[in-house]
Amino acid sequence: MGQIAPKIASTLSSRITDTLRDAIVTGEIKPGSKISEPKLAEQFEVSRGPLREAIRRLEMMQLVKHVPHEGVRVITLDLPRVLEIYEVREALEGMAAGLAARNMSAAAIDELYGLLDIHEQHIKTSAGEYMQQEGDYDFHYKVIQGSGNQLLIRQLCGELYHLIRMFRNQASQARGRADLALQEHKQLVYAIEQRDPQLAELIMRRHIARSRDNISTRALTT
Amino acid sequence: MGQIAPKIASTLSSRITDTLRDAIVTGEIKPGSKISEPKLAEQFEVSRGPLREAIRRLEMMQLVKHVPHEGVRVITLDLPRVLEIYEVREALEGMAAGLAARNMSAAAIDELYGLLDIHEQHIKTSAGEYMQQEGDYDFHYKVIQGSGNQLLIRQLCGELYHLIRMFRNQASQARGRADLALQEHKQLVYAIEQRDPQLAELIMRRHIARSRDNISTRALTT
DNA sequence: ATACGTATAATTGTTGACAATTAAGAGATT
DNA sequence: AATCTCTTAATTGTCAACAATTATACGTAT
Numbered sequence: 058m059g060q061i062a063p064k065i066a067s068t069l070s071s072r073i074t075d076t077l078r079d080a081i082v083t084g085e086i087k088p089g090s091k092i093s094e095p096k097l098a099e100q101f102e103v104s105r106g107p108l109r110e111a112i113r114r115l116e117m118m119q120l121v122k123h124v125p126h127e128g129v130r131v132i133t134l135d136l137p138r139v140l141e142i143y144e145v146r147e148a149l150e151g152m153a154a155g156l157a158a159r160n161m162s163a164a165a166i167d168e169l170y171g172l173l174d175i176h177e178q179h180i181k182t183s184a185g186e187y188m189q190q191e192g193d194y195d196f197h198y199k200v201i202q203g204s205g206n207q208l209l210i211r212q213l214c215g216e217l218y219h220l221i222r223m224f225r226n227q228a229s230q231a232r233g234r235a236d237l238a239l240q241e242h243k244q245l246v247y248a249i250e251q252r253d254p255q256l257a258e259l260i261m262r263r264h265i266a267r268s269r270d271n272i273s274t275r276a277l278t279t
Numbered sequence: 280m281g282q283i284a285p286k287i288a289s290t291l292s293s294r295i296t297d298t299l300r301d302a303i304v305t306g307e308i309k310p311g312s313k314i315s316e317p318k319l320a321e322q323f324e325v326s327r328g329p330l331r332e333a334i335r336r337l338e339m340m341q342l343v344k345h346v347p348h349e350g351v352r353v354i355t356l357d358l359p360r361v362l363e364i365y366e367v368r369e370a371l372e373g374m375a376a377g378l379a380a381r382n383m384s385a386a387a388i389d390e391l392y393g394l395l396d397i398h399e400q401h402i403k404t405s406a407g408e409y410m411q412q413e414g415d416y417d418f419h420y421k422v423i424q425g426s427g428n429q430l431l432i433r434q435l436c437g438e439l440y441h442l443i444r445m446f447r448n449q450a451s452q453a454r455g456r457a458d459l460a461l462q463e464h465k466q467l468v469y470a471i472e473q474r475d476p477q478l479a480e481l482i483m484r485r486h487i488a489r490s491r492d493n494i495s496t497r498a499l500t501t
Numbered sequence: 502a503t504a505c506g507t508a509t510a511a512t513t514g515t516t517g518a519c520a521a522t523t524a525a526g527a528g529a530t531t
Numbered sequence: 532a533a534t535c536t537c538t539t540a541a542t543t544g545t546c547a548a549c550a551a552t553t554a555t556a557c558g559t560a561t
Binding site for chain 3: 532554557
């Protein structure tokens with residue numbers, strides 16, 4: 058179907074990269090913890106070579122911090138750091154929405170409407186929060202893809218995305234915004250359909266900025 | 280002074296990363312060429328281990344493309360790709376300018392004025408294009424730093440920057456925009472000094488968009 | 502002459518051992 | 532008791548050899 062091929066990584070190093078990445082993102086390996094090469098190598102049943110290559114990639118992804126001759130530690134997402142992520146997200150996804158309004162195919166826009174319907178059903182039946190989260194991501198993912206800018210796509214879907222996922226899993230998250238988010242999504246699709254880049258960008262930026270404010274204030278009250 | 284400490288990388292792997300990166304960016308290693316591990320290892324007089332780790336980092340930096348069991352090739356910056364870079368740049372540096380208007384210290388703003396003066400002198404004495412290019416980068420660099428967003432800084436100064444440098448060295452570049460650029464820089468500093476984020480962002484985005492248009496049209500005529 | 506198959510060579514991927522640096526702990530001194 | 536130093540242990544960084552995969556070249560058949 059319209060899905061991306063699963064594409065099993067054919068090299069050990071890249072498989073380890075994916076596995077380690079997910080382990081960090083899901084919190085299986087805890088934030089701030091030191092990564093021991095011998096330990097992990099034994100755990101994955103591989104040699105340290107490919108493991109180190111994987112770590113170098115995660116280092117560039119900002120998921121771990123490397124200090125020469127000391128080791129690597131999993132990053133910790135404190136509030137200021139999360140807010141920084143959302144600022145970058147606002148800039149990039151805003152641009153993506155604008156470009157999507159220019160470049161997205163009619164068929165892809167139809168698919169967006171499909172996602173809106175699914176989202177609406179989930180709210181009415183008050184389906185699990187988890188599905189909501191995933192649904193939200195699917196929607197943003199589709200808009201980003203619609204931009205057609207390969208670099209933008211890779212930056213957002215290949216790097217920032219994992220940081221955002223990590224945050225979501227870490228501080229299981231903001232409720233009560235589901236229906237508001239749906240309204241904002243509807244407005245966005247409308248702007249894209251009207252081929253109005255400026256409006257699409259504005260809506261997306263506000264959407265993300267609200268999300269950011271929500272995180273910010275919620276952090277203060279808890 | 281006011282410069283970042285050179286900080287010699289204390290590990291072979293990171294030294295190779297920097298050296299290789301610069302070799303690619305300056306065109307010493309030509310775009311599209313295949314990178315042979317044995318050859319480079321001999322050339323750098325190191326083993327393949329650290330070299331491969333360096334390559335994995337460059338891979339994440341988008342400077343090389345890796346195909347399992349085939350090898351890595353240096354990317355080629357064709358026009359569509361460069362335009363994509365400038366779109367991302369517009370989004371990120373626009374955000375950076377806005378944040379700079381909020382967060383930049385008075386001292387840092389003074390330094391911006393200093394750079395404007397230097398830039399102006401260079402134009403009057405019609406100093407070398409090279410200095411102009413570097414000067415332009417210094418200015419943008421300072422604004423980005425002024426944003427205070429560490430993630431944004433790293434994305435722009437640590438990844439995109441090298442792609443932009445690579446493009447500049449490859450297609451040695453657009454002339455006659457020096458004085459216009461200076462005017463735009465002046466406007467930007469003014470907006471930052473007035474603590475007007477929206478205006479600062481707008482000016483920066485237009486500045487980069489013009490640069491992009493310039494590249495686009497120039498590519499058509501040559 | 503061209504196309505195909507096979508065998509060889511070269512390159513990438515992986516492993517385990519070695520060297521260098523840093524962290525940890527025991528012991529002596531103040 | 533606390534601190535400093537020296538020794539030891541563990542971890543990171545590097546290397547060189549091995550395995551697996553892909554590219555190359557040669558020979559053969561059509």
